[in-house]
Amino acid sequence: MRKRFSDYEETEPPDAARDAIDRMTALMAGNPGDMSPIPLDMEGVPDFNRRVYDVTCAIPPGRTLTYGEVAERIGEPGAAQSVGQALGANPVPIIVPCHRVLAAGGKIGGFSAPGSISTKRKMLAIEADAAGPALPLFGAIS
Numbered sequence: 001m002r003k004r005f006s007d008y009e010e011t012e013p014p015d016a017a018r019d020a021i022d023r024m025t026a027l028m029a030g031n032p033g034d035m036s037p038i039p040l041d042m043e044g045v046p047d048f049n050r051r052v053y054d055v056t057c058a059i060p061p062g063r064t065l066t067y068g069e070v071a072e073r074i075g076e077p078g079a080a081q082s083v084g085q086a087l088g089a090n091p092v093p094i095i096v097p098c099h100r101v102l103a104a105g106g107k108i109g110g111f112s113a114p115g116s117i118s119t120k121r122k123m124l125a126i127e128a129d130a131a132g133p134a135l136p137l138f139g140a141i142s
Contacts, residue, residue, distance in 0.1 A: 024094050027123060032061050032130045035095045048074075049086040056087070059100040062131025064124070066102050067109065080104070088112045099123045 013021065020038045027033065036057065042050055051074040059065055065073075067080035067087075076082070087098040093113040099120040103109035111120035 032127050038095050052086040053096045061127035064100050064102050
């Protein structure tokens with residue numbers, strides 16, 4: 001980064017960015033928290049993707065939906081593949097919790113964040129553990 005941006009000076013991140021970093025770091029350390037207070041700039045994000053992200057953000061920690069269920073909730077039944085593509089383009093994974101969306105039959109599906117599906121599995125397990133035994137790891141919400 002220093003070679004590429006040698007004219008810039010390293011500084012502390014703004015408070016909102018520091019809060020987001022702290023929340024994501026806590027999740028990966030096994031202490032999930034609420035990501036909804038993190039402000040997001042979705043300018044330039046296609047409307048379809050925004051609708052997918054809105055549904056995805058409404059999935060509580062410890063619960064999951066399938067790509068097809070997300071498609072149904074945005075009023076686009078049969079658009080499971082497009083939902084998967086939108087989640088693959090998610091500009092803010094973890095904050096928009098695309099890890100809570102699974103393939104049909106509870107299969108893990110893909111995950112575009114660093115660590116791929118092993119990171120997805122880890123986050124799902126942390127959230128399921130924090131949610132308690134009443135919530136199954138791979139249980140759809142209603």
